[in-house]
Amino acid sequence: MKLYLAVAQELGAMIRGGTLRSGEKLPSIREFCRTRGVSPATVLHAYDTLAAEGLIESSPRSGYYVLEKRKAAAVPRTSTPSANSTRVLVSDLVFDTLEATRDREVVPLGSAFPSPTLFPWTRLARYLGGSARHMNPWSTVASLPPGDLELRRQIARRYLRLGMTIGVEQIIITAGALEALNLSLQAITRPGDTIAIESPTFYGCLQAAERLGLHVVEIPTHPHEGVDLTGLSRAIAKHPIRACWFMTTLHHPTGATAPPEKKRDLVRLLTGHGIPLIEDDAYAELQYSSPPSPPAKAFDDKGWVLHCGSFSKCLAPGYRLGWLAAGRFTQEVARQKIESSLATSLPIQQCIAQMLHHGGYEAHLVRLREVLASQQAAALNSVQRHFPAGFRVAQPLGGYFLWIECAASVDALEVHRLAVESGISVAPGPMFSARRQFGNFLRLNCGHPWTTSMDRAVQRLGEILRRGS
Numbered sequence: 001m002k003l004y005l006a007v008a009q010e011l012g013a014m015i016r017g018g019t020l021r022s023g024e025k026l027p028s029i030r031e032f033c034r035t036r037g038v039s040p041a042t043v044l045h046a047y048d049t050l051a052a053e054g055l056i057e058s059s060p061r062s063g064y065y066v067l068e069k070r071k072a073a074a075v076p077r078t079s080t081p082s083a084n085s086t087r088v089l090v091s092d093l094v095f096d097t098l099e100a101t102r103d104r105e106v107v108p109l110g111s112a113f114p115s116p117t118l119f120p121w122t123r124l125a126r127y128l129g130g131s132a133r134h135m136n137p138w139s140t141v142a143s144l145p146p147g148d149l150e151l152r153r154q155i156a157r158r159y160l161r162l163g164m165t166i167g168v169e170q171i172i173i174t175a176g177a178l179e180a181l182n183l184s185l186q187a188i189t190r191p192g193d194t195i196a197i198e199s200p201t202f203y204g205c206l207q208a209a210e211r212l213g214l215h216v217v218e219i220p221t222h223p224h225e226g227v228d229l230t231g232l233s234r235a236i237a238k239h240p241i242r243a244c245w246f247m248t249t250l251h252h253p254t255g256a257t258a259p260p261e262k263k264r265d266l267v268r269l270l271t272g273h274g275i276p277l278i279e280d281d282a283y284a285e286l287q288y289s290s291p292p293s294p295p296a297k298a299f300d301d302k303g304w305v306l307h308c309g310s311f312s313k314c315l316a317p318g319y320r321l322g323w324l325a326a327g328r329f330t331q332e333v334a335r336q337k338i339e340s341s342l343a344t345s346l347p348i349q350q351c352i353a354q355m356l357h358h359g360g361y362e363a364h365l366v367r368l369r370e371v372l373a374s375q376q377a378a379a380l381n382s383v384q385r386h387f388p389a390g391f392r393v394a395q396p397l398g399g400y401f402l403w404i405e406c407a408a409s410v411d412a413l414e415v416h417r418l419a420v421e422s423g424i425s426v427a428p429g430p431m432f433s434a435r436r437q438f439g440n441f442l443r444l445n446c447g448h449p450w451t452t453s454m455d456r457a458v459q460r461l462g463e464i465l466r467r468g469s
């Protein structure tokens with residue numbers, strides 16, 4: 001970690017923990033340099049970071065002071081989707097809004113990706129070069145689905161850390177979690193079937209349902225506790241549900257993580273009805289807490305959960321590597337994989353296997369989670385200072401998204417349009433709903449270093465919201 005960040009984190013912890021109280025003066029830059037043996041640039045950078053987090057402010061010719069703590073905003077309410085099923089038509093909206101996040105000049109508050117600066121590119125490149133040089137051409141055939149044995153072994157060992165015994169024979173390597181999720185849906189459903197999804201949900205889920213001609217029933221979902229089991233039971237009684245696609249940990253976009261007992265009850269409910277659960281667990285490794293919450297798959301003793309994971313968010317974005325542990329559906333999914341893409345790039349699989357085995361993956365994750373947690377705190381602080389009163393926001397236990405409910409009069413699509421004109425991207429709520437609900441919600445990305453330019457972008461959003469509401 002950079003020295004200025006370490007200093008900022010140390011001081012931030014003292015402020016949050018109450019050792020430094022509001023109104024108190026921080027050591028002058030000269031004093032700090034003298035006592036700690038760091039450069040003035042390091043201290044200045046650390047103080048700027050704390051100022052961008054809204055923890056301190058500078059008073060001209062006087063120094064830096066701790067700011068008053070703000071009251072936490074209310075959490076958005078449980079969603080109230082229609083109980084009827086519907087076809088999905090969101091692709092155009094999703095493509096249009098994602099397009100706005102491609103430009104590197106645009107402030108990436110609407111981006112779906114964390115900052116590339118957070119990943120161990122040099123070590124990955126070293127392992128990738130090594131695996132390409134030493135690749136045994138015969139292993140191409142041996143590593144057809146389910147995939148490279150060493151990588152599957154490493155993934156099985158990570159499950160073991162969560163207390164889960166998943167044999168390598170159940171694990172299928174895929175091109176990212178998205179392929180794992182799509183293969184799962186293809187293996188289980190036929191066009192015209194109905195699936196249950198959360199409300200809101202990840203647009204990739206909506207796009208998959210649209211592409212496969214599925215109907216969806218949206219289930220009420222709470223931004224902290226996740227999917228509502230009473231709502232799900234009602235939907236099961238009313239509709240012939242073929243499968244559920246849920247994110248039980250660090251749900252996208254809300255960040256909800258269901259408590260373990262709820263995950264257990266969910267698996268019991270679905271197993272009792274013989275309904276497969278496609279568990280989208282793309283953000284599992286970004287939980288700030290230790291030990292992390294286990295997935296619903298941990299409670300699956302009958303093989304009804306298809307657990308889909310990814311290295312895209314936690315280790316190697318762009319390498320397109322994910323997997324699934326498909327329980328009783330393993331053979332059918334492996335067949336779908338062969339029919340649709342034959343196999344996943346072997347050097348990439350071997351590179352990630354090496355990285356998991358030797359490359360300091362755990363140490364990287366610890367650092368990544370620390371940085372994301374401090375960026376989340378800074379982003380929440382910016383939102384609290386700049387958004388007009390009355391908004392609601394959940395504070396997720398990990399990841400890098402904030403899901404914000406603005407005043408009912410706000411039109412998130414219009415906010416998105418005006419923000420793009422100001423060189424800022426945001427993700428408007430209707431992207432996350434089959435019926436384009438959440439018209440007054442925004443998803444903000446806090447996976448990038450929280451600089452003063454991010455803070456200013458949130459300030460600009462606040463101005464746009466004031467004008468529109």
Ligand SMILES: Cc1ncc(COP(=O)(O)O)c(C=O)c1O
Nearest residue numbers: 176177178202252282310312322
């Ligand atoms: C909830 C969720 N699931 C799955 C994916 C896809 O993951 P991958 O990049 O591994 O295909 C994403 C990516 O944005 C996501 O947010």
